[in-house]
Amino acid sequence: QVQLVESGGGVVPPGGSLRLSCAASGFPISVNVMGWYRQYPGKERELVATIRMGGTAYYAVSVEGRFTISRDNAKNSLDLQMNNLKPEDTAVYYCNTAGFRSEAPVGRPMSEWGRGTQVTVSS
Numbered sequence: 410q411v412q413l414v415e416s417g418g419g420v421v422p423p424g425g426s427l428r429l430s431c432a433a434s435g436f437p438i439s440v441n442v443m444g445w446y447r448q449y450p451g452k453e454r455e456l457v458a459t460i461r462m463g464g465t466a467y468y469a470v471s472v473e474g475r476f477t478i479s480r481d482n483a484k485n486s487l488d489l490q491m492n493n494l495k496p497e498d499t500a501v502y503y504c505n506t507a508g509f510r511s512e513a514p515v516g517r518p519m520s521e522w523g524r525g526t527q528v529t530v531s532s
Contacts, residue, residue: 410434410435411433411434411435411436411519411521412432412433412434412435412521412523413431413432413433413503413504413505413521413522413523414431414432414433414523414524415429415430415431415502415503415504415523415524415525415526416429416430416431416432416526417429417430417526418501418502418526418527418528418529419527419528419529420529420530420531421494421528421529421530422530422531422532423494423495423496423530423531423532424493424494425494425530426490426491426492426493426494427491427494427528428488428489428490428491429445429488429489429491429502429504429526429528430486430487430488431445431486431487431488431489431504431523432484432485432486433485433486433487433504434485436519437482437485438480438482438485438486438487439462439482439485440462441462441506442459442460442461442462442506442507442508442509442514442517443459443460443478443480443487443504443505443506443507444456444457444458444459444460444478444504444505444506444507444514444516444518445457445458445476445478445487445489445502445503445504446502446503446504446505446516446518447498447500447501447502447503447528448500448501448503448525449499449500454503454516454518455469455516456469456507456514456515456516457469457471457472457476458472458476458477458478458489459478459507459509459514460478460479460480460487464480466478466479467514471497472491472498475491475492475493475494476489476490476491476492477489477490477492478490487504489502489504491528494528494530495530496530496531497530498528498530499528499529499530499531500527500528501525501526501527501528502525502526502527502528503522503523503525503526504523505518505519505522506518506519
């Protein structure tokens with residue numbers, strides 16, 4: 410049974426940092442492209458960071474240079490280090506599988522989603 414459990418969210422002021430974690434079970438992340446998605450109220454989830462099986466990372470323009478995605482295949486876990494947070498980063502963050510189309514990262518999630526973790530950036 411696939412399970413994704415995100416944690417690490419919270420309330421931080423602009424310029425602050427958070428580290429999100431995702432514990433996966435029921436499938437091996439080692440053979441999957443993985444990603445972090447975020448969702449604003451009333452909007453669809455968007456892919457913000459992607460990591461290939463070999464560790465190469467890709468980022469949405471809005472988070473490039475501020476976020477770092479990493480994976481620990483031995484622990485079957487995925488992290489997202491978020492620095493210099495901005496109010497527009499306020500969203501619920503989820504992890505799931507991702508993919509590539511013409512060498513560009515695309516969302517390709519499984520049907521199962523975790524509950525996500527809320528990130529709020531506010532002074």
